Amino acid sequence: MSGADDTPEGANAKLIRAKQRWAADGRLITGTMGDPQFDRLPPGQRLVKDWPVLDLGIQPIIDERRFRLDIDGAVRRPLSLRLAEFMALPMVERVSDMHCVTQWSRYDNHWQGVSARALMADVEVSDKVRHVVFHAVDGYTTNVSREQFDQDDVLLAHSWEGQPISRQHGGPVRVLIPRLYLWKSAKWIRRIEFAAGDRPGFWETRGYHNNGDPWNEERYG
Numbered sequence: 601m602s603g604a605d606d607t608p609e610g611a612n613a614k615l616i617r618a619k620q621r622w623a624a625d626g627r628l629i630t631g632t633m634g635d636p637q638f639d640r641l642p643p644g645q646r647l648v649k650d651w652p653v654l655d656l657g658i659q660p661i662i663d664e665r666r667f668r669l670d671i672d673g674a675v676r677r678p679l680s681l682r683l684a685e686f687m688a689l690p691m692v693e694r695v696s697d698m699h700c701v702t703q704w705s706r707y708d709n710h711w712q713g714v715s716a717r718a719l720m721a722d723v724e725v726s727d728k729v730r731h732v733v734f735h736a737v738d739g740y741t742t743n744v745s746r747e748q749f750d751q752d753d754v755l756l757a758h759s760w761e762g763q764p765i766s767r768q769h770g771g772p773v774r775v776l777i778p779r780l781y782l783w784k785s786a787k788w789i790r791r792i793e794f795a796a797g798d799r800p801g802f803w804e805t806r807g808y809h810n811n812g813d814p815w816n817e818e819r820y821g
């Protein structure tokens with residue numbers, strides 16, 4: 601197990617240790633593969649109607665006047681957006697399912713936000729970029745491949761079911777990558793970094809899978 605060196609201050613250490621143990625023990629692994637063309641529920645998941653809250657135990661209060669979203673790294677035109685500037689970007693709507701590694705899935709979530717693809721075009725991401733690293737206000741980080749971020753259903757989301765995303769779910773702006781387990785979708789997003797090399801994030805350095813595809817049950821690894 602990795603040390604607590606990069607654990608954000610105020611995080612729930614007991615909960616983090618328990619989840620790391622789950623990863624080490626391979627808990628919840630069914631050993632089956634799913635096919636999104638035929639099944640809607642990935643292997644080992646069960647359907648919920650509510651939306652559970654999961655995080656490190658720190659739910660930052662974000663003063664909207666101080667909000668900043670930096671989009672930088674290997675890009676030609678980096679951005680540092682205030683909330684009003686972010687909200688003035690073109691908005692899209694998407695409907696998608698969520699799958700959490702702790703086994704719950706929730707269907708038909710209605711989202712509104714900025715398309716990841718549009719954002720990549722705005723900042724002019726370099727050809728050498730292969731990875732994207734998300735940095736959140738609570739100190740959480742997570743990483744995905746360029747291909748996983750560059751999808752039509754990936755959003756910087758600000759609304760869910762017609763309402764602003766609540767603080768506990770990562771408002772005012774969170775990442776949403778519906779085709780991966782939800783730990784890849786950073787809440788309270790502060791910075792999106794485009795990089796040539798990979799940089800495993802908080803859970804990825806504590807036994808979670810680097811990729812996180814629910815259809816291949818990439819929970820741990």
Ligand SMILES: Nc1nc2c(c(=O)[nH]1)N[C@H]1C(S)=C(S)[C@@H](COP(=O)(O)O)O[C@H]1N2
Nearest residue numbers: 652653654655656736740769783785786787
């Ligand atoms: N900033 C931040 N984002 C985060 C987390 C976190 O602790 N901090 N936890 C991740 C994990 S492990 C999960 S399962 C989902 C949960 O999102 P939800 O609370 O909206 O269901 O957020 C992910 N994004």
Ligand SMILES: [Mo]
Nearest residue numbers: 654701702783
């Ligand atoms: Mo999680």
